[in-house]
């Protein structure tokens with residue numbers, strides 16, 4: 389590959405004086421103003437641009453999520469976009485749009501198109517008109533065919549026209565974007581931006597937005613951060629400027645660029661939900677906002693039902709969101725691999741314990757669960773999807789699903805044993821074992837023994853305490869069929885389970901109980917009981933399990949399960 393055709397970024401952009409920087413040691417402690425541009429920049433990247441219905445649906449979603457400034461159209465580009473702005477003007481007048489929401493419309497620096505843009509926003513009480521022009525050398529030379537001075541004149545003419553058409557209109561503000569800011573000479577951008585804030589008479593009461601796009605990402609994010617910090621330090625009328633950024637994602641570092649830009653002084657970030665947009669997309673606002681959220685900073689937007697947001701965005705864009713997309717992808721909170729599942733399962737238990745100790749609901753307790761940077765419940769997701777089992781899963785994941793779906797808390801050794809049963813099944817199928825399949829594997833491995841066709845069957849049994857016996861002896865009496873030979877047997881022991889093993893011994897089946905556990909499968913007096921026993925049966929050591937309304941019955945079934953598994 390002829391890599392020598394490409395030039396490194398430091399040869400293409402350099403800051404006067406090398407660029408002083410304070411951003412490396414800064415922290416983001418509050419959310420910038422997020423401005424979704426899905427309805428303009430995102431829309432212009434779609435094979436089938438949105439009509440009014442889809443645009444309105446996405447706009448309403450963005451309002452509901454809490455965005456306060458929303459770029460809605462390029463009204464001079466098409467009738468659809470013009471009409472959408474007219475539609476919104478009606479919606480605002482009907483009170484359908486909250487008063488703290490401002491719409492932004494986008495225009496190139498061309499007289500006819502600017503006039504059309506102003507016609508579109510007629511009657512809108514609050515709006516930002518966003519002017520853009522290409523300023524980077526290649527664009528000046530190749531696209532516009534204009535020198536720096538000619539570009540400056542073009543931009544200033546456009547800016548003056550905007551003042552003429554709406555300069556004294558209350559509720560109207562102006563925005564400027566030097567296209568491909570990150571490839572434009574810093575002194576030229578500064579010159580243009582300062583000229584515009586002068587021309588538009590930017591003031592703290594009526595600030596101008598200067599939006600500095602990484603139209604095409606060309607360098608590592610630290611370079612963009614330096615460029616933004618340079619502007620932040622050198623812009624005139626800084627207190628009358630809202631410094632905004634608009635990163636694209638050509639190098640896959642749009643999020644990093646936006647975050648470093650905010651560290652460097654940006655106050656506003658334009659992007660799209662789930663990163664739709666030209667080529668590799670605009671920076672993803674969902675990721676940015678939730679990155680802040682998971683640092684304990686209020687993101688000022690609400691993604692508590694992330695799946696609904698994703699579905700709406702997919703519907704409006706007619707594009708899928710990748711399953712691995714940060715925060716919102718279908719699989720991002722799911723672990724298939726054994727050690728991750730084990731850690732998550734232990735982490736969720738520890739979290740529940742911590743909440744109990746602190747006396748707070750689980751949703752309020754500090755979050756520290758391995759492999760899950762965010763509590764899926766905060767995004768409207770259930771824990772059910774967190775652990776999914778396939779052949780790469782281990783005992784932790786298998787045990788978690790049995791506990792979550794069936795209330796079974798298997799002893800550690802039994803977990804390992806059952807995990808091998810599951811792995812054999814998933815290795816054979818090559819697929820996933822969902823909660824239903826796990827249950828049926830557990831049933832046939834542990835709960836089915838003792839039914840018809842098994843080596844040892846038990847019918848009509850009783851286990852009673854023997855009156856007056858020292859230490860409270862038990863007697864077990866039952867009809868046992870061993871290898872198809874029926875008989876009535878009894879045994880006594882210090883507990884009902886040992887009395888049962890003696891009855892089994894009387895029937896010729898030698899069983900020693902090595903370990904035992906039991907628990908209720910849910911809360912409440914009627915909760916069915918689960919019992920687990922580890923037995924030596926002849927030469928073999930096996931686990932058995934039993935479920936029943938009463939603990940004693942569950943224990944007897946567990947012993948029978950072990951015996952039949954061994955035989």
Ligand SMILES: CC(=O)SCCNC(=O)CCNC(=O)[C@H](O)C(C)(C)COP(=O)(O)OP(=O)(O)OC[C@H]1O[C@@H](n2cnc3c(N)ncnc32)[C@H](O)[C@@H]1OP(=O)(O)O
Pocket residue numbers: 429432462464465466495496497498501520521522531532567603
């Ligand atoms: C980085 C960005 O996202 S920029 C926004 C990009 N978005 C879009 O282009 C979507 C909407 N665009 C459109 O519908 C059309 O391009 C229109 C209606 C704006 C203009 O259409 P046309 O007049 O047919 O021009 P065309 O689409 O070929 O655009 C190229 C012309 O625009 C000029 N141009 C490009 N950017 C600008 C600008 N910011 N200001 C003024 N003129 C510009 C080019 O120099 C070229 O002019 P030329 O024909 O004299 O060489």
Ligand SMILES: CC(C)C(=O)C(=O)O
Pocket residue numbers: 429520521565566567568599601602603604634636
């Ligand atoms: C902000 C505008 C000009 C834009 O969409 C870009 O540069 O990517």
